[in-house]
Amino acid sequence: MYRRSGTGYTGIPAWIYAIAAAGALFVLLPLMAMVARVNWSQFIPLVTSESSRTALGLSLRTSAASTAACIVLGVPLALILARSPFPGQRLLRAFVLLPLVLPPVVGGIALLYTFGRQGLLGKSLELAGIQIAFSTSAVVLAQTYVALPFLVVSLEGALRTAGNKYEAVAATLGARPGTVLRRVTIPLVLPGLVSGAVLSFARSLGEFGATLTFAGSLQGVTRTLPLEIYLQRETDADAAVALSLLLVAVAVAVVGLSYRRPRLGVAPEGAVR
């Protein structure tokens, strides 16, 4: 009943492999079906058309900006959530992680009522001469909103797994909190930070719902690759499939190249030392 390898006990029943194979197939089959639909003779012209190149460039630029914003906002959040217990911490964590489960369109509506012209902050921003509606900054805001939890989750897990022994030692040796953070904590959890940033980048790249609701869609300004695919689908299925494949390729390249360490994922609560 139980599978044993040459070196020892794996603890995985044989039937688990069958279900795992079905699970893998469930993820891979739609991708293969899409590849089968690609019109290869037209593929290069379709993905190198001016609108495609503009959309891809905009997607890469906004995703990079969003990832930077996620790092700036997410690292302090993860540190506070992992290292300093305070009342309401669980609540804060729940709210920070909310965009993970929220439909992006809901995020878009929420952002609209915050940063839109009639929104909570929008009027003050407009008086200050900052116009967010229909601008590339709106795209970055939408992407940061949906991608931030990925960075926080990854980094908080890494911080908890790493523990704070080294930091305690550094502190007893006279290092100030700032120095401990810079010289001990961050280098220790760097792989976790990198994988969190990569996930945020990938999530930003795929952002669609919040962008469409909040930022609009204009070539070169707010029409990222997913929005371009959505639009092309209306008239040219071949173009939509070709661009989808391009997006998949970029996402696979980004995630595959930099996110190779699943052990740096979220540590369960019980693993905290």
Next chain:
Amino acid sequence: MRIASKHVTAVLVAGVLAAGLAGCGAGTSGAGSTSSAGASGTPRLSGAITVFAAASLKSTFAKLASDFEATNPGTKITLNFAGSSDLVTQITQGAPADVFASADTRNMAKLADAKLIDGAPANFATNVLEIAVPPSNPASISSFADLAKPGVKVVVCAPQVPCGAATETVEKAAGTTLAPVSEESSVTDVLGKVTSGEADAGLVYVTDVKTAGDKVKGIPFAESDQAVNTYPIATVGTSKNKELAQAFIAAVTGSEGKKVLSDAGFGTP
């Protein structure tokens, strides 16, 4: 009053239906008939059909379907609303539709090219563009030319979708080139940008302005008649209950359907 009006509808529907059946008896006799002639000679309809209709028909078709079910007990109409091109994709991929109502002739032609419609489509409604502005009209828009004023945030449909194609036609007719801040994939998204106050103006259909109620103000413009959108309806070729499908189409194209559609702002073709 309500009951009386339903009786009138029943008689109308039955009349239109009888005429329709007489007109294309040869076409329907081959299909598996689910109705049986009653004592009075009026065909009794039964069974269920699924109607795929353009998103802009949502409120009108919901009303028409419930009226139809009320006048024809034992029938069930399931409605599926989406963008016309989405619906065409779904039907060609095998979705079980009996009736297709498109927001433009182009998408109906796509389905006809795929040999998936039965007979010729019937045009049952028209729609034209209108300028929608927030109730306060912050950019003081009063004509189509005003949309091109510098600083006015205009949102339109992308040229790839029917409302965007109509927008391009109107721009040419008016000799005004717009510099929109966003080109949306659906007319609902355009309307959303106006109702939320993000945009100063948007180009949507007359019916959308009507549906939005007091959330937006509609500004008609003369050039809109250069781009009249025609809505065709047809029985899907793979339908298992073509008789009921045709009866529903007769109700949509009949006088009851015309009234519901014109109340919602649609024009007659």
